[in-house]
Amino acid sequence: MKDADDQSAAEPAAADAPSELSEYARVAKAALAGVSPEPGAKKPDPILTASGIRRAFGGIVAVDVEHFEVQRGSITALIGPNGAGKTTFFNLMTGFDKPNTGQWAFDGVSMDGVAPHRMAARGMVRTFQLTKSLTKLPVIENMKLGATGQKGEKWWNGLFPWRWKAQEAEIEARADELLKRFKLDHMRDEYAGALSGGQRKLLEMARALMTDPTLVMLDEPMAGVNPALKQSLNQHVRGLRDLGMTVLFVEHDMDMVHDISDWVIVMAEGQVIAEGTPDDISSNPAVIDAYLGAHQGKTLLEDQV
Amino acid sequence: MDIGAVFENAILQFIGFNACYYAIAAIGLNVQFGYTGLLNFGQAAFMAAGAYGVGQTVSIFGISLWWGVAIGIGYAVFLGLLMGVPTLRLRADYLAIVTIASAEIVRLIVRSVKFRDQFGGTDGLKGFADAYQDVGVRIGLEPAGEYGFWIFTFSGRNLWNLMVGWSLVAIFGVIVWRLMKSPWGRVLKAIREDEDAVRSLGKNVYSYKMQSLVLGGVIGSFAGMMLALGNANVQPDNFSRNLTFFVLTGLVLGGVAKVTGSIIGPMMFWGLYAFLDSLLRELIDKPVRIGDFTLMQSTDVGVVVYMLMGILLVVLMVYRPQGVFGNKKEMAFEGR
Numbered sequence: 001m002k003d004a005d006d007q008s009a010a011e012p013a014a015a016d017a018p019s020e021l022s023e024y025a026r027v028a029k030a031a032l033a034g035v036s037p038e039p040g041a042k043k044p045d046p047i048l049t050a051s052g053i054r055r056a057f058g059g060i061v062a063v064d065v066e067h068f069e070v071q072r073g074s075i076t077a078l079i080g081p082n083g084a085g086k087t088t089f090f091n092l093m094t095g096f097d098k099p100n101t102g103q104w105a106f107d108g109v110s111m112d113g114v115a116p117h118r119m120a121a122r123g124m125v126r127t128f129q130l131t132k133s134l135t136k137l138p139v140i141e142n143m144k145l146g147a148t149g150q151k152g153e154k155w156w157n158g159l160f161p162w163r164w165k166a167q168e169a170e171i172e173a174r175a176d177e178l179l180k181r182f183k184l185d186h187m188r189d190e191y192a193g194a195l196s197g198g199q200r201k202l203l204e205m206a207r208a209l210m211t212d213p214t215l216v217m218l219d220e221p222m223a224g225v226n227p228a229l230k231q232s233l234n235q236h237v238r239g240l241r242d243l244g245m246t247v248l249f250v251e252h253d254m255d256m257v258h259d260i261s262d263w264v265i266v267m268a269e270g271q272v273i274a275e276g277t278p279d280d281i282s283s284n285p286a287v288i289d290a291y292l293g294a295h296q297g298k299t300l301l302e303d304q305v
Numbered sequence: 306m307d308i309g310a311v312f313e314n315a316i317l318q319f320i321g322f323n324a325c326y327y328a329i330a331a332i333g334l335n336v337q338f339g340y341t342g343l344l345n346f347g348q349a350a351f352m353a354a355g356a357y358g359v360g361q362t363v364s365i366f367g368i369s370l371w372w373g374v375a376i377g378i379g380y381a382v383f384l385g386l387l388m389g390v391p392t393l394r395l396r397a398d399y400l401a402i403v404t405i406a407s408a409e410i411v412r413l414i415v416r417s418v419k420f421r422d423q424f425g426g427t428d429g430l431k432g433f434a435d436a437y438q439d440v441g442v443r444i445g446l447e448p449a450g451e452y453g454f455w456i457f458t459f460s461g462r463n464l465w466n467l468m469v470g471w472s473l474v475a476i477f478g479v480i481v482w483r484l485m486k487s488p489w490g491r492v493l494k495a496i497r498e499d500e501d502a503v504r505s506l507g508k509n510v511y512s513y514k515m516q517s518l519v520l521g522g523v524i525g526s527f528a529g530m531m532l533a534l535g536n537a538n539v540q541p542d543n544f545s546r547n548l549t550f551f552v553l554t555g556l557v558l559g560g561v562a563k564v565t566g567s568i569i570g571p572m573m574f575w576g577l578y579a580f581l582d583s584l585l586r587e588l589i590d591k592p593v594r595i596g597d598f599t600l601m602q603s604t605d606v607g608v609v610v611y612m613l614m615g616i617l618l619v620v621l622m623v624y625r626p627q628g629v630f631g632n633k634k635e636m637a638f639e640g641r
Binding site: 094096115116117118119120121125126127128132133134135136137141142144145146148150151152153154155157158159161164168191204207208210211 | 480483484487488489490491492494495497498499501502503504505506507508509510516520634635
C-alpha cells in the first residue's frame with residue numbers, strides 16, 4: 001500500500017516536473033528544499049509566523065500550535081482530519097477569532113489585536129469553507145466590493161459621484177479583467193445567486209484578489225466542486241503563486257494537496273504534528289496514524305488481547 | 306351607498322399628511338432594514354426624537370423653533386449610538402430586541418410625570434409651531450383659505466403641510482437613492498447578505514452598520530418633526546409600537562430595498578386604510594345581526610379594517626413576497 005503510493009507520486013513528478021514548473025514554483029521549491037521536515041520548522045523567508053497559539057472553547061483545546069511558519073511565495077497546504085482545528089486556526093490568523101495566548105505576525109508586523117477588517121488592507125485575505133457569495137448582488141458588484149481604499153465607501157462622498165467615479169471605473173476595469181481570467185465574464189451582470197456552486201467558489205476567490213493581497217488564505221477551496229472544475233481551480237491557485245502571492249489553504253482533497261502544494265503542514269487534535277514536502281508527508285507514519293488511526297491494519301482481536 | 310365618497314377618501318389619504326410623514330419614516334427605515342438588514346423595531350423612538358426636538362424649542366427652552374431641527378437630529382444621532390453601540394456587534398436579533406424596548410422606554414420617559422417639565426407629560430407639548438405656519442402664510446397660503454380643484458381642495462394650512470412634507474419625501478428619496486447607488490450603498494447591501502464576507506474584504510462592518518442605523522434614524526426624526534409641525538403639537542402616545550409597525554407594514558407593502566417602495570408603500574397603506582374604513586362605514590349603517598348575535602356594528606369598523614389590512618398583507622406576502630415595487634429576481638435567491 002505504502003509502496004504503491006510512493007511510486008504513483010514519484011512517477012508524474014519525475015516526468016512532468018521540469019517542463020511544467022514555473023519560475024515562481026522553482027524558487028519556492030528551492031527555498032523549501034533545505035527546510036527540515038519536522039513540526040514547527042523555520043523557513044528561510046516566512047510571511048506568516050505564529051507561536052504559542054492556543055484557543056480553548058470551554059474545556060476543549062481546539063488549537064494549540066507551538067510554532068508555525070509559511071514561506072513567502074509558496075503554496076502551503078494545511079491538512080488534517082476533521083476536528084483538527086484547521087478552520088479555527090484560520091480564524092485566529094485572520095482576526096475572526098482571538099487566541100487565549102500566543103503571538104503571530106504577518107510580514108514581520110504583529111497581528112495581535114488587529115481587527116479582521118484591517119487585515120485586507122495589509123495584504124491578507126481569506127475565503128470561507130461555506131462559500132460566501134453575496135447572492136443578491138450582481139457578480140460585478142460582488143467584485144467591486146473587494147477593492148480596498150474606495151473613496152465612495154465613505155458616506156459623505158456617496159452623494160457626490162464626481163468624487164469617486166474615476167476610481168470606480170478603474171476598479172470596474174480591474175474587476176472585468178479578473179472575471180475574464182476566472183471565466184466568469186459571461187455572468188458579469190447576473191445575480192451571484194444564479195451561479196453554480198463551483199462558480200461561486202471562483203467568484204469568491206476572484207473577489208478576494210480584488211483586495212490586492214500578498215497572502216491568500218483559502219478555506220477548503222475544493223469542497224463541493226466537481227472534478228472538471230477542480231482542474232481549473234488548481235490552475236487558478238497555481239496562478240496566484242505565479243503572480244507572486246503566497247497561498248495557504250485548508251483542504252481534504254489529497255490529490256489537490258499533492259498536486260499543487262510546495263509544502264504541507266499537518267494538524268491533528270489542535271497541534272501541528274508533521275511538516276514537509278508533499279512526498280515527505282505521504283510517507284510520514286504520524287500522518288497516516290492521524291488520518292487512519294494508530295491501530296490500522298491490526299484486527300480488533302489483537303487490540304483486546 | 307356613496308361609492309364616490311369612498312374613493313375620494315381613499316385618494317385624499319393616499320396623498321395625505323399621514324401618508325407623507327409615514328413615507329419619510331419608511332425611507333429611513335428602508336436604509337436600516339431594507340438595505341442593511343438591521344431589524345430596527347423602534348423607528349417610533351427616532352420619530353419621537355425629532356418631534357420632541359422641535360417641540361421643546363419654544364415650549365421648554367424658549368428658543369427659536371428652527372433650532373429644533375438641529376436638536377431633533379442631535380437626539381436621533383444620540384439614540385442611534387445608544388442603541389447601536391451595545392448591539393451592532395451582536396447577531397441581528399439583539400438589535401430588534403433593544404430597539405423595540407428603547408422605543409417603549411423613550412415613550413414612557415416623555416409621558417412620565419417626573420419629566421413633565423422637560424417633555425410635557427401625557428399632555429405633550431403645543432404652541433410651538435407658529436413660526437413654521439407663518440412661513441406658509443408668508444408665501445400666500447391663508448390658513449383658513451381654500452385651495453385646489455375638484456376633490457383636491459385643501460385648507461391653506463393643510464396645503465402648506467403637504468407641500469413641506471412631500472418636499473422632504475422627495476429630498477430624502479433622492480438622497481437615499483443616490484447613496485444606495487454609490488459604493489457606500491454597495492457595502493450596506495453586502496452587509497445585509499453576509500457580514501463576514503464583507504469583513505474579510507477589509508470593511509469595518511460595525512462602523513457601516515452604525516452609519517446606517519444613525520442615517521435611518523435621522524431621516525425618521527424628520528418624520529417626527531413633520532408630524533409635530535403639521536399637528537402643531539406633540540403627543541407622547543403618537544409614538545407607540547403601532548407607529549413603528551404601521552410604518553414597517555407600509556414599507557413591506559411597497560417593497561423593501563426600493564426607494565419607490567418605501568414612498569408608495571405608506572401611501573398605499575393609508576389609501577387602503579381609508580378605502581376599507583369608508584367602505585365599511587358606508588355598508589354598515591345599521592348593525593349586522595345573525596339571529597340575536599350582533600356580528601358587526603359601526604363601532605367595530607376600526608378594528609375590522611385592521612383585520613382586513615392584516616389579511617391583505619398576508620396574501621400579498623404569499624403571492625408577491627417582494628412587495629408591490631420589489632425586485633422579483635432578487636427575491637428568488639432568498640434561500641441561498
